[in-house]
Amino acid sequence: MQIHVVKNYDEMSKKAASIIIKEIIVKPSLILGLATGSTPLGVYEKLIEAYETGLISFENIKTFNLDEYIGIPREHPQSYYSFMNEHLFKYVDIKKENINIPDNDINRLNEIAKEYNNRLFGNQRDIQILGIGANGHIGFNEPGSSLSNQTFIVELNEETRKDNARFFNSLEEVPKYAITMGIKNIMYSRKIILLASGKKKAEAIYKMAYGDIDTRVPASILQLHPDCIVIIDKEAASMLPTNETFIEF
Ligand code: PGA
Numbered sequence: 001m002q003i004h005v006v007k008n009y010d011e012m013s014k015k016a017a018s019i020i021i022k023e024i025i026v027k028p029s030l031i032l033g034l035a036t037g038s039t040p041l042g043v044y045e046k047l048i049e050a051y052e053t054g055l056i057s058f059e060n061i062k063t064f065n066l067d068e069y070i071g072i073p074r075e076h077p078q079s080y081y082s083f084m085n086e087h088l089f090k091y092v093d094i095k096k097e098n099i100n101i102p103d104n105d106i107n108r109l110n111e112i113a114k115e116y117n118n119r120l121f122g123n124q125r126d127i128q129i130l131g132i133g134a135n136g137h138i139g140f141n142e143p144g145s146s147l148s149n150q151t152f153i154v155e156l157n158e159e160t161r162k163d164n165a166r167f168f169n170s171l172e173e174v175p176k177y178a179i180t181m182g183i184k185n186i187m188y189s190r191k192i193i194l195l196a197s198g199k200k201k202a203e204a205i206y207k208m209a210y211g212d213i214d215t216r217v218p219a220s221i222l223q224l225h226p227d228c229i230v231i232i233d234k235e236a237a238s239m240l241p242t243n244e245t246f247i248e249f
Contacts, residue, residue: 007234013042020127060098113151126191130186141154152179198235209230
């Protein structure tokens with residue numbers, strides 16, 4: 001795991017975007033794993049800028065999102081389908097058929113998990129972008145979920161629902177279930193870029209990097225990934241036992 005500590009959110013976004021842009025330049029048909037939430041927004045802005053300047057194209061890029069809510073339609077403004085369209089896809093030349101976001105059809109829960117899982121195994125991600133929950137989750141792999149899970153339907157825990165309530169009118173409106181890539185799917189990526197900013201993430205980052213590999217902190221499994229780059233701002237790094245800006249182990 002390589003940990004880069006940068007000054008602030010903007011530097012974090014720039015650094016992550018520059019890694020992705022370089023990879024797209026050498027492999028225009030990159031398979032990109034995408035995350036939602038506040039953390040990757042700056043990266044998406046920088047990728048859009050790179051597209052607008054002609055540096056990269058999304059024409060041959062395939063994307064796979066980590067997760068999707070169950071219990072709200074795809075057209076809901078807070079679905080991850082809407083999120084991706086609003087913050088990235090509508091600005092770039094990606095082909096609709098190359099966009100993969102888990103289906104959230106409540107009447108086909110078993111099938112949708114299997115279907116997404118099959119698609120993931122045929123398409124190893126060249127880069128997977130990850131945020132991290134304050135509780136150490138990655139995707140919606142909540143504390144306690146098996147480290148060998150593949151795509152599954154998850155009941156969201158209360159901390160996650162409270163964290164995400166800021167995007168909804170009330171906590172009651174936050175879906176209780178989601179479909180998510182499992183840890184095993186996330187680990188099956190050539191490179192992982194995990195991003196975090198702010199004090200609220202400091203404890204999760206500390207446990208992820210320095211704690212035991214433990215289902216209670218799902219992100220801790222990333223210690224075993226052969227190419228995991230962690231890019232965090234000073235606040236998210238504030239509990240790490242060093243003042244270095246680059247840590248590799
Ligand atoms: P955030 O969410 O980027 O909105 O903080 C991260 C996550 O829960 O994975």
